[in-house]
Amino acid sequence: VNSRDPDVSPIDVALTASRLNAVAAKMSNTLFRTGRSGVLNTARDFSCCIVDSAHNLVMAADSLPIHVMSGPDLISRWIEHHHPVRRRGDAFLHNSPYEGNSHAADHTIVVPVFDDDGRHRFSVLVKAHQADCGNSQPTTYMANAVDVYNEGALIFPAVQVQRDFVDIDDVLRMCMNRLRVPEQWRGDYLAMIGAARIGERALEDLGRDVGWDHFEAAANGWLDYAERLVRSTIARLPDGLGEADTMHDPFPGVPDGIPIRASVTIRGDEIDVDLSDNPDCVPCGLNLTEATARTAALIGVFNSLGPSLPANAGSLRPINVTLRTNCVAGVPTFPHSTSVATTNVADRVTNAVQLAFSSIADGLGMAEHGAPTPGSSAVISGTDPATGEPYINQLFLTITGGAAGPHHDGWLTICHAGNAGMLQRDSVELDESRFPIIVHRQELVADTEGAGRHTGAPIAIVQYGPRRGVLRALYAIDGAVVPAHGTLGGHDGGRAAHQVLRRNGERETPTATDGVELHPGDTLITVTGGGGGYGDPTQRDRDAVRTAVDEGLISPHRARTVYGLETEQP
Amino acid sequence: MRLAVDTGGTFTDLVIGDESDLHLFKAPTVPADPSQGVFDVIGVAAEAFEMTLADLLAATTQIVHGTTIGLNAIVTGSVARTALLVTEGHRDILTLREGGRLDPFDHATEYPSPYVPRRLTFEVPERITADGEIYRSLDTGLLENVLDQIERADVEAVAVSLLWSIVNNRHERQVGDALRRRFPTLPISLSHEVNPILREYRRTSSTCIDASLKPVVSTYLDRLESRLRGCGFAGRLLIVTSQGGVRDAADAQDHPIHTLGSGPAMAPIAGRAVLAETGHTAGIVIDTGGTTFDVSVIRDGAIPRRSDAWIGATFTGHMTGFPSIDVSSIGAGGGSIAWVDEGGLLRVGPRSAGSTPGPASFGRGGLDATVTDAAVVTGLLDPTRFLGGTMTLDADAAMAAFGRVGDQLGLDPLSTATAIIALATEAMIHAVEDITVARGLDPRSAVLIAGGGAAGINAVEIARRLGCRAAILPRGGAALSAAGGLASDLVFETTKVFSGRSDSIDSTTLVELLRQLDDDAMALAGNGHSAGRFERFVEARYITQAWDIDVDIDLSPLTTDGVDHLTARFEDCHRRLFGFVDQGCPILFSSWRSRLTCAAHEQHDTPARIVGPDRGAAPVRTRPAVWPRYGVLDTVVTTPDALGSTPIAGPLLVETAYTTLAAGPDTFICHDHGNVVVTFEEVTG
Helix, strand or coil: CCCCCCCCHHHHHHHHHHHHHHHHHHHHHHHHHHCHHHHHHHCCCEEEEEECCCCCCEEEECCHHHHCCHHHHHHHHHHHHHHHCCCCCCCCEEECCCCCCCCCEEEEEEHHHHHECEEEEEEEEEEEEEECCCCCCCCCCCCCCCCCCHHHHCCCCCCEEEEECCCHHHHHHHHHHHCCCCCHHHHHHHHHHHHHHHHHHHHHHHHHHHHHHCCCCCCHHHHHHHHHHHHHHHCCCCCCEEEEEECCCEEEEEEEEEEEEEEEEEECCCCEECCCCCCCCCCCCCCCCCCHHHHCCCHHHHHHHCCCCCCCCCCCCEEEEEECCCCCCCEEECCCCCCCCCHHHHHHHCCCCCCCCHHHCCCCCCCCCCCCCCHHHHHEEEECCCEEEEEEECCCCCCCCCCCCCCCCCCCCCCCCCCCCCECCHHHHHHHHHHHHEEEEEEEECCCCCCECCEECEEEEEEEEEEEEEEEEEEECCCCCCCCCCCCCCCCCCCCEEEEEECCCCEECEEEEEEEECCCCCCEECCCCCCEECCCHCCCHHHHHHHHCCCCCHHHHHHHHHHCCCCCCC | EEEEEEEECCCEEEEEECCCCCEEEEEECCCCCHHHHHHHHHHHHHCCCCCHHHHHHHHHCEEECCCCHHHHHHHHHCCCCEEEEEEECCCCHHHCCCCCCCCCCCCCCCEEEECCCCCHHHEEEEEEEECEEECCCCCCHHHHHHHHHHHHHCEEEEEEEECCCCCCHHHHHHHHHHHHHHHHCEEEHHHHHHHHCCCHHHHHHHHHHHHHHHHHHHHHHHHHHHHHHCCCCCCCCECCCCCEEEEHHHHHHHHHHCCCCCCCCCHHHHHHHHHHHHCCCEEEEECCCCCCCEEEECCCCCCEEEECCCCCCCCCCCEECCCEEEEEECCCCCCCEECCCCCCCEEEEECCCCCCCCCCHHCCCCCCCEHHHHHHHHCCCCCHHEEHEEEEHHHHHHHHHHHHHHHHCCCCCCHHHHHHHHHHHHHHHHHHHHHHHCCCCCHHEEEEEEEEECCCHHHHHHHHHHCCEEEEECCCCHHHHHHHHCCCCEEEEEEEEECCCCCCCHHHHHHHHHHHHHHHHHHHHHCCCCCCCEEEEEEEEEECCCCEEEEECCCHHHHHHCCCHHHHHHHHHHHHHHHCCCCCCCCCEEEEEEEEECCCCCCCCCCCEEECCCCCCCCCCEEEEECCCEEEEEEEEEHHHHCCCCCEEEEEEEEECEEEECCCCCEEEEEEEEEEEEEEECCCC
């Protein structure tokens, strides 16, 4: 890994990085344009990346942080473990949460890339959230699954799906016989394989063009560069130890909620994050996987380091994350369910880490992001009586939630910490044309921002229901009990909520995880959690307060009482 | 004679075409009054022709104008104060946008403000559904209350964008009528008229942009036209539109959003003319200026469109949502600055030295090492021949600038400068690949057409790396955009949203629908334009997909073969773009379009001889230049006129009035139709 090639200059590194980035971007573009499910072709809930033969993550352009910072490295190891002999034309499908994947709903296609002498040089990975993964309930986030059997997803531990570039039908038939709306899955599978093969071909061209040894050496130089960049960034931070606690809401199986603690140590040019002081695995779908526990911590760190740092194996070297086996925010043990491992507890881990940074000094870290996953991002399913055709897909209507930082307000549509606002929102018109639903409103609510020197995002109300037929909506709403905490005097973000308004005017409050069944005329009213504030609100820029008042986002009363804005005399 | 004027950021370019020659002129753009820049550059031409301005204008039959007036108004925030009316419950469409972010860890970039502020956004009590049914009737009583609020808001324009108005425009029309009754003089834009596309954020954004531009674009065009008329111009004033055609100035005022991409749309039009003339079917057009690198593609005479272009940065600017010629732009050009980041990585751009202070070699106080400086250091540019010899570059200053960058890396100035050109080339290749992948164009089937002042530095290397058939530096390449103005046609488009699946749609209805669209387009064109050429398109996707592709269709096979024709055309396009088809999966056809193209002038061939401001041709000579993979080679420097039609082997530097084309070893260069053509395999016989 660390072999230095004296012939590799800084210029070779710059050129190689640029070309690797282009390869990853090309894969992403292909997948976005050809994916069938809305999760891929609208929300862009996927990631494309390149790892080297020593399993180092080299490049992950345009990817969702929770998918890639840790995970591709582990998956690459497990593929090699199960398939010590691989050759050109192979492709593998992997989604095992116990062997490096994020959660079962993220299918990962891995294609090893060889030089002309048949030596394995790199692998390309395409990881994409599926519209369905065969769970016992029609959702890809099954928070109430007591274990992996109850969860019921089809698990593929490094299963070969192509040999000599040809599908191994036996495996595909398993999916076609077991997943909901199988044609949609098949379309997504074709798109994923297509993207991986495009990446493979581009890497082969690159290797032939510059020479494979030179290419590998330059890729190593790129990792070393990233490491230097991160070390110099960390070295500028004050040394210190910070600790923070937060809590995931009570859910079925965890009636007291799940307390989450992170401790962060900054020492010289390195950072340690310790997640071991957290509860054991829990009897529901909220357990993290090894990949998402480590990545959630890393996101909290990167949110505190500033922009423009590449996320690859090199930049992660100075950051050590300590995980414990059989821990809800650590390495899960079989048969605990990890169905919701990319969002709920993962976000609380990221939040605890960035709160811990802020406790070291003002100017570091961030407040808490609003909690996922409200009904506006439910997995909806049903059968459209107009066509007789079944449908299942995750909605991506409005989700707000951005946390405030030391120098900025929360990003309004951060969605959740793990995807960091990278997802695209659905168009109401597109959703209404694809599914028999009607979206009545999506609007921001005044006076709900996490007040502070910098403010967290306000909450939004989203209301929708079926136009025809019965609609099933499943989601796992955190943040209704424990809000996103503010920090250093910043206030908490607005609480999440949800309610069913029946056609006859009756209102019901469903459980956080069991979902709702809606008939025409019924609607789900869901409120997204807001982000926490950072610093004392009375220190907020006065013009920013006045603008928020003008825009109807803060009432004059709140401007006066919370922000201390002197009202102008007429 | 005919004139084409392109108002750019720094210069206003003028191309005059007469029977035999193309004349190029440049004058500084006047940001405070862009029409002044137009008059200035025409004045420069009049002087060169030894005519009065009035005589020149009197002899002019047509002026084609590419303007950035609308774009600049948005960028500088000087558009009209605009109100927006939306369906109740959806007030935050413009605030919430479509999501997306470039860097997950960039918490320094602020979330963007909506194009129309929340306080000027009003909710209309009504709702129409996806199938066009009225779910909630428009409450006209409550609407009057909304109008009262608008009256108090003291706005200068109003945009109306209701959900599903593209399927049933009844409510939107009613709101429009009520607005006109109450505010007879206020400019109003309705979304189903401005841009009938699916997806409410984009359509709303287009509508607001359109409304907000009406006062400023009208004022500008009125003033320009009346000044021209006052000076004796009796010809036709045509404005280049973002759809790649031209429209009469008066039409452009009705829907000013058409003028947004006016400037960038001209280069691909010029490229299309070059393709037609050289007999190639596929082309990649690049336009490299001082700060930006624009790229577009052409296949079989068609320039693809996109409706997700941004004004400003992706995700934080404003999406126009308006179908326009697909021109991607990245911050790379002659002025792009070289720097070394904290981790010791050499970078180039996106920051540009612009024209003030400019690259180090401009000697205007700039100390930054730029791509132009790198071209001087590596010998690709002759410092004494910049801009046709009208400006002398300071080679020592360029060398010193690269000395400072190289010191940070332990490299000599020459290696550093060579690397900067290579890095800029990489960035440009990436931009070209992005658009060719998205458009399903194999670069190996295409020629690369290079325009813009800084095009010559990287164009040949980009073409070589992408495996293009040839790189072509067209005559007038340095003013490619303005040259495109002369090659533009009048284009009239009509669109109708009508959804139907391939397994149930009735082709007779479609034939009627398309005929109606043809009639509407002819009505738009008005008298005297019935002799145009019709093209018809449908936007379609597999029912489970989300993104439509643009499919060109024909009327007569639709009449005879019915829906099979549509399916076959869709599958052709899908295979070309994505490499596969999904046999048996129903196709959803959603938006139908008719385009009527009429010649804007009689003669279409552009003159072959180019007349620039050359201060006398330089002699053929040699100088040392650095080439990728070869290092320093003694290189012949020549001019297009000194080249013959028989290819000669590179390395070679071809100097033209405003740019120098660098063709390395392993290339073959010839002169053809007035263009310089570079190929990568020796053509024999």
